[in-house]
Amino acid sequence: MDLYSLAFNNIRRRKLRSILTTLGIIIGVATIVMLLGVTTGVTSAIKDETNKYMYDVVVTPASSTGSYLMDGQTASDIRNRSELYDFREVTVFSEDIKGDRLFFEGTNNWKDVKLKTGTYGVVIYQSVADKYGYSIGSKIKVKNRELTVTGISKDTQSFYVFIDQSYAKQLAGNKVSAIYASTDGDPKTVSEEIERQINGISVETKSEKVNEVQEMTGQALLFTAIIASVALLVGIISVINTMLISVMERTKELGVLKAIGFTNWEIKGSILFESGLLGFSGGIVGVIFGIIGIIGIANVLKLTEYMYGMMPLWLILGVIVGSTLLSVLAGLYPAMRASKLNVVEALRNE
């Protein structure tokens, strides 16, 4: 029989109090796992998407030109750069149709357009169909040409018409809005070189875009971490409270332990072990509830494909180790009080 078994026994003996104490930790840990997990998962999803759809460099007209389109010569100069390959051009222009501005976007990735009905070719947003009364077969007059609507997409948030990129470029007078390209060189060096040699353009690299996204998601992560830490702090305070009450209630018992030869360090160790055990068990149960919460949130937000990314090992191990260590720290003051008890007075205590 050792003091560590005795500590375990004490937790079992005061079941209700132990459960209520660990409940604070469970809530804190579950909150941390859920908030940080979901934020981490969403962050990694955003990064994945950014990486998937972004090329190494993106060339757009410089804001100083006052235009959103590059002329054909500039586009050609860019395409002729030996350090760039795997080009993708996008042309976006707008037209006033029946007094409102309608955007036309060229695309080669038709799979990105979520079709509701019809076929690819000239696809309008549902919002465009609703506003202008268009349906499949309707004619849209743009730049002295007539486009025949072939499909309607599910999107309703803005007023877009998707057409083939080659046709969009042709309609815009051989102009493009952005050129995406890959490079084997250092994107930053390459972009600076191109910007210096070709006038009227701005070149952004993927890493700059990714950094922007990371900065935004990092702030969100920090914010959620702070909120979740407050929840855990409340749990830890309840450990301090419980252990202090426990030491006061067990004054005589601790006196007897000292009388029969346990050292102050052994007494301290037993109190710290007991509080650490509360933190560890609260951490384990909290992680389980956190994971259940993540599964629920991922299903509600339809992010199930990123669900495993929401439960990174570092987070799960981190919160279990963290809650245990914090609980051990919470036990320090009660442990010091226990070890400093006067044996004779403790034995007189009833």
Place this chain on the structure above:
Amino acid sequence: MNNHVLEFRNVWKTYHMGDDLVNALAGLDLVLDEGSFTAVMGPSGSGKSTFLHVAGILDTPTMGVCRLNGNETVKLSKKEQARLRRNEIGFIFQRFNLMSQLTSLENVMLPMIDNDFQKAKEILDKIGLQGKYNKRPTQLSGGEQQRVAIARALINNPSIILADEPTGELDTRNANSIMQILRDLNMNEGVTIVVVTHNPVAADFADEIIHMSDGKIVNMASK
């Protein structure tokens, strides 16, 4: 020549009580030899319990020299004092002071240095608690609880047993039974025993009876 287990030389223990100074021990001189059985008697406030606490290294004297098996206790570190309490001293308290959440066997094994189940069971058997290994204190009578406390005190083969009113919570039959156990331990195994008691019948089991008053020994009688 007998070995001195406990030695008090001009030991003083002074307390502040308000503005007054109270001498719980007032220059106590006492030597207890190995294998002795001593009862300490005296009215409340005579210094009996303070003597036992200082002897058991639970309290420190204000002045004087206390030795346990030749070790000057005040010169030891806290850790060494704890080790000495664990290895050399067995305590028996008036209110048993068993851990309510532990069984008899676990209570006996609590201070044990080597987790020897067999030894713990043998000691419980020897003092008449066969088959009660797994009973918790609340499932035992007062006499049985005090027997468990005695077994706990004996588990590390101490050089001295210090008992503070060991019969104070027991009826006459159980009180005599407990004192007989202590008497047998002293007679058969040579364990040095000091019993602080108000009870003259209990004191009568000892070989030597010391009467204390105002922190001093006022009478010492051997059988």
